[in-house]
Amino acid sequence: VLMGKVKVMIFAETLAMKGLTLNCLGKKEEAYELVRRGLRNDLKSHVCWHVYGLLQRSDKKYDEAIKCYRNALKWDKDNLQILRDLSLLQIQMRDLEGYRETRYQLLQLRPAQRASWIGYAIAYHLLEDYEMAAKIIEEFRKTQQTSPDKVDYEYSELLLYQNQVLREAGLFREALEHLTTYEKQICDKLAVEETKGELLLSLERFEEAADVYRRLQERNPENWSYYHGLEKALKPASTEEKLKIYEEAWEKYPKGLVPLRLPLSFLSGDKFRECLDRYLRMNFSKGCPPVFTTLRSLYQDKEKVSIIEDLVVGFETSLRSSRMFSPDGMLVFFSLFHLFTFLWFEILGPCHEESNFILFFK
Structure with missing residues (x-):
């Protein structure tokens, strides 16, 4: 009897995998038939339910696919691949609460993985719980042993993301302090300068913001946003004062087109x-x-x-x-x-x- 059950289980999962292969070959009807046969043979197989969900997902039946993944998890609740696939569909369907729960399960199963922490932080970020998202990122950051002199691009992106969360939370002063503290460890120096300019404007430190945007103009005199940022920092009271900003740019960047184009709007x-x-x-x-x-x-x-x-x-x-x-x-x-x-x-x-x-x- 035991051998018979094993054969049925193997047979069911083999049918499901064959169905998945046929689906990739474009033979959808045959694929669905084989996967359903596999499920009839073994309704408790997480593989069969997972494959059935993959077929539903390929046909963009996302709600049905989520049901299949949940059925699969009933029989193998700690399956990482099924949990990852489920989280992707939850974010696709904007089921943010469900996404948070799934990412928490993944974090518990793989606490040492960077993706587990970032995914969980993103869940709170999307739910607009910025404080919790920032705390999660900070807790994970503390576990990273990175030398200040070492170039680590992934760590750099983590710092930039943490700063973004602080900005969206309206914590501009804290975001500026964070940027200043970790500036040397962030690889994208252009992003640092652009973010610094935005934060200084938000904090109404206009003179410092103007200096930042002038440095950015020297780096790329064809970027429209740098001129708009400089305008906000200098706060020209009249059209003549605004034009003077661009006249100075004409003299400094005689080959620049943007300093000539932007004044045409006003x-x-x-x-x-x-x-x-x-x-x-x-x-x-x-x-x-x-x-x-x-x-x-x-x-x-x-x-x-x-x-x-x-x-x-x-x-x-x-x-x-x-x-x-x-x-x-x-x-x-x-x-x-x-x-x-x-x-x-x-x-x-x-x-x-x-x-x-x-x-x-x-």
Whole structure:
């Protein structure tokens, strides 16, 4: 009798595994039939229930798959693979409470694994219990024996995640202290500077924030967010003061396009025309394909559209006649350079017409 039971169990699990293989080959009907036969032979087999859940998951029947995984756990409650698969589906279905319970089971079974601690912390993070998430990460961090001089990328990412949780909890002062304490052990120095700038703004330490964003601009003068951060730090009271921020950037980064593009959003009239003239000349000379994509947000303003069209048509006419952007221009293009510049006008002209057409029908 005992041998008969063993044979039935092995036969059932063999059928289930064969069904899983057929499912991977695209033979779904045969796969389901084999797995169901396996379950009929042995309803207490965690393997059969697990495989049945995998088939349901492959068909995106996530609720049914979760039921199968739970049935599998009735017969093998400490199976790591089933628990991991269950946790993935719980997060997929936004069952955050269930996800937390499953991650806690995984932590109890594998307390030495980094993934167990991080997964449990993420569960509380998603439930918006930031204090508990931060405590879990801190408890795990204390168990890590890492030399301050050693480069450990995984530990670095753990510190950045811990800092993110503190920020989302609104603990800006604690987050800044944390960042300062572990700065040397964080590999992503750019993330450190960007986070520091955001925290200093949140703490209203505007002078220090301005210094951080100026350093970031030196690193990448084409990043829009650094200019927005500097604006928040300097708090310009008027359009003239705001423009002065970008004029300083023009002098410091003469080849930068972003310091010319961003003022176009708040300037108007002659100042807008002057700034746009410089921006378009630089883009057309370099042959930048996305120039009208970057200008598309300006097409909400009919006055600005008119100025854009006036400048573009003027450039095209002047290039055809004198190979210069304007009749009084000092720059004369070499023949090949002129051909490339004119080619961009031929390509980008329809982009302007399309954007104008869309504006007309809004």
